[in-house]
Amino acid sequence: MSGLERRYQRLLRAYPAEYRRARGAEIVGTYLDLAGPGRRWPSPADAADLLRGGLRQRLRAAGADDLIPGVRLAAVLAFLTATALAGAWSVLELRPPPAAWGVRTVGPFVSIGVAVWAAWLCAAAAYAVAPARWARRVIAAAMLLTLAVVPVAALAGLPRPPLLVLVPQVGLGLVALALPDRLPAPMRSVPLLAAAAAAFAQLNLQPPVDFVATSYQWVGRQILPWAAAVILAVVLLLGAGLALRADHRGGWALATLVTPLGLLSLHILAGAADGLLHGATTPGWAALAATAVVVGLLGPALLPLTITLRGRIRRPGPARSGDRCPTCGHTAERVP
Template sequence: MSELERRYHRLLRAYPAEYRRARGAEIVGTYLDLAGPERRWPSPADAADLLRGGLRQRLRAAGAADLIPGVRLAAVLAFFTATALAAVWSVLELHPPRAEWGVPNAGPFVSLGIGVWAAWLLAAVAHAVAPGRWTRRAVALALLSTVAVVPVAALAGLPRPPLFVLLPQVGLGLVALGLPDRLPASVRAAPLIAIAATGLASVNVLPRNDLFLSYYSWTASQILPGAAVVLLLVVLLLGAGLALRADHRGGWALLVLLTPVGLLFLRPLGGAVDGNMRGAPNPGWPVLAATAVVVCLAGPALLPLTIALRKRRRGPGPVASGDRCPTCGRTAERAP
């Protein structure tokens, strides 16, 4: 056995043991046939392909073949929500305080958040024009700007959006990194339509330019939970509709989105805890921080727990060829 073949066999450990015994030699042989004569290591593309294939087979063995399509559905919904919120906050940024009020601001804007929200709006444009890799890069850039605004504001001595506004955006952005490469044109344009509708609604609902808007006023305390309710209702309705066709993507999408939804509900959740403890109408920062930690730990933990429970209930045994495709979610005909 050559060193290259041995290294391919090491990568094959990503697959379940039963699958390796059945098809391992065939898979490695295919990669060796395609490899150049001077190659000593598997290419990064081959390694990524084997790891992806191993993950899909393990999910199928655990009865979670719908997980990857569910993650993609969750990514689309998270991206729509993140860009719609960016449109709302962009309108809010256009209502800075008057100079005579002595409230800190960032020039003609409320805070440095205007740069963050502009990055998210540009990601929506990239999604409509160049879906796939370029959109994911734009989302990653928007995520980076969302995180970077905290130290930048501290160094510049300028205001920024509060953490209970930035944290949900980070949670939604992390899920949105799973956007699929191919989507219908109508779906690609949907974020731009949502941004336009949200912006128009915000202009008409929010006070006029002679009033100062703050993230700490009723805007964030009502807009964020409202977005959480809408997102939750949409994924529940989609999940129910898909379940009627024996398609369980919606259930997995709900599990993936529970953490961003919890972060959108951060202030009400923290207020419920703080209000019960000391009767405070607004939660204190220690309670908000503790609530955020609980949400960020409990939400992601539900996904592997659900996979483990499904695997235990499914029991050992080979995966039939009629299981749902882990890539597209379609059901094939079962072999007799």
């Protein structure tokens, strides 16, 4: 066995054991035939293809065929929310307090957060006009900028948006990285339109007073839980409609959005926990940090746990019309 074949065999471990026994030699042989002369390592494209195929087969074996479409649905909703929030926050940045107040600002803006929201608006524009792979790169850059604004503000001594606002934006961005590649052009423009609508609403609903940095905290406590409630309502309605057609994308989307929903509702969740344990009326920083850690760990743990449980409760039986083959993914056309 050559070194290249051994390396393909290692990558093949991404597939379930039964599938490897049935098709492993055929798959490895195909990749070896297509490999160029003198190649010693699988190409990155081959490695990614094998890992994707293994993931698909494991999901099919666990009865989780709808997971990836559900994650993509969650990504669309997360990106829509992130861009709408960026539109609202960008308007708040346009009203710095008067110089006589002695409050530090960043030129004509309240804080360096204006760069963060501009990056998210650029991501919405990129998704509307550019291929999805480029839009995902802009989203990743916006996430990195959202994270970098904290140490940059500390080192430069400049004001920034609070973590209560920045952390949910990062959570939404992580889910948004799974945006689908193929959507109709009008659908791809919806995040940009949502950002414009949110900015217009904030411009007209905001009281005509000068904005100060502490207003980020107050407005965030009002807007973010409502954003979580809207996402939850939309997912539940979509999930109920899809479930009528035996489509479980809505359930997987909800499981994917657990962490972003929790981060958007962080002040409420931390307040409930702190009030229950210590009788506090408003959550302290310790309660907020502990709740953020729990919420951040809950979401990533929920998906694999759900997949494992679903795979264990499945019962093999005769194929019926509409069932999917765990190997090829095709649906049965008749009862045997």
